[in-house]
Amino acid sequence: MIVSESEKAYDERGLKRKGRCSMLTEERWKEILEILERDGAVSVQELSQTLGASVATVRRDLAQLDAMGKLVKVHGGATALNRQFVTRDMPMAEKYGLHTEEKRAIAQYAAPLIKPNDFVYIDAGTTTEMLVDMITEKQAIYMTNSMIHARKLSQKGCRVYLPGGEVKQLTEAIIGGEAADYIRRFHFTIGFWGTNGVTVESGFTTPEPHEALIKHVAMEQTARRYVLMDRSKFNAVAPVTFAAFTDAEIITDEVPDRSYTKHDNIVEVMK
Numbered sequence: 001m002i003v004s005e006s007e008k009a010y011d012e013r014g015l016k017r018k019g020r021c022s023m024l025t026e027e028r029w030k031e032i033l034e035i036l037e038r039d040g041a042v043s044v045q046e047l048s049q050t051l052g053a054s055v056a057t058v059r060r061d062l063a064q065l066d067a068m069g070k071l072v073k074v075h076g077g078a079t080a081l082n083r084q085f086v087t088r089d090m091p092m093a094e095k096y097g098l099h100t101e102e103k104r105a106i107a108q109y110a111a112p113l114i115k116p117n118d119f120v121y122i123d124a125g126t127t128t129e130m131l132v133d134m135i136t137e138k139q140a141i142y143m144t145n146s147m148i149h150a151r152k153l154s155q156k157g158c159r160v161y162l163p164g165g166e167v168k169q170l171t172e173a174i175i176g177g178e179a180a181d182y183i184r185r186f187h188f189t190i191g192f193w194g195t196n197g198v199t200v201e202s203g204f205t206t207p208e209p210h211e212a213l214i215k216h217v218a219m220e221q222t223a224r225r226y227v228l229m230d231r232s233k234f235n236a237v238a239p240v241t242f243a244a245f246t247d248a249e250i251i252t253d254e255v256p257d258r259s260y261t262k263h264d265n266i267v268e269v270m271k
Helices: 020-039 043-052 053-065 092-096 099-113 126-134 145-154 176-181 209-220
Strands: 041-043 072-074 077-079 119-122 142-143 159-163 166-168 171-174 186-195 197-199 205-207 224-227 241-242 250-252 265-267
Touching: 020 041, 020 043, 020 077, 041 197, 043 053, 043 077, 043 176, 053 072, 053 077, 099 126, 099 224, 099 250, 119 126, 126 145, 126 186, 126 224, 142 265, 145 159, 166 209, 166 265, 171 209, 176 209, 186 209, 205 209, 209 241, 224 265
Parallel strands: 119 142, 119 186, 142 159, 186 224, 224 250, 250 265
Antiparallel strands: 041 077, 072 077, 166 171, 197 205, 205 241
């Protein structure tokens, strides 16, 4: 009688034999890690189909690899270890020197999206500041929670609103409940936000709860939503989520791995 390889992996009691089973497990692990290195993230169902293994087996593999520090197990799948955690904001002086060309390309794409008679919300941040520098539409009305942005827009001759509230010294952004209550009174046709990180699972995140509140409220009040971010923000997670991944269109220079290319809310301006 011919015995298949799968049958050889079990003894007469239906228990897994050592050796061959162990090798199969190592092969699956190697394949999983190669997929993550290539794509950045993968679902349990995708792995089950690719490996020809049961969902239970794949979940067990992911749990073991996560415990070994080889990947990050998330709900429904896994991500590569290149995910970074952002626990604090950088000073503006440091941000200005990072990814300048990428931010400029993103801002150049975003600025023409503003049309006459738009009511525009612009979030604080260096990428959105680059957008402000490139704005030429003076028939639109603007609101921003950035003292820097408000001054620049006013100098351009634009009509601009600035909410009251606490000033965050690190970024000169106005934050807190008072500012959020003021923003809730308005309805914006288009808006632009920055973010400290984004993943499909965690959405758009930022380190500061009071600033997250402002971002969340402003986004809720806006019809067309755009997050302006360079590729370094992908696979990064900060402590507070202010919007889901699908709540806004992302304008970026280029996505860092293939796992994001299947999403239709991303525009790559330098690809």
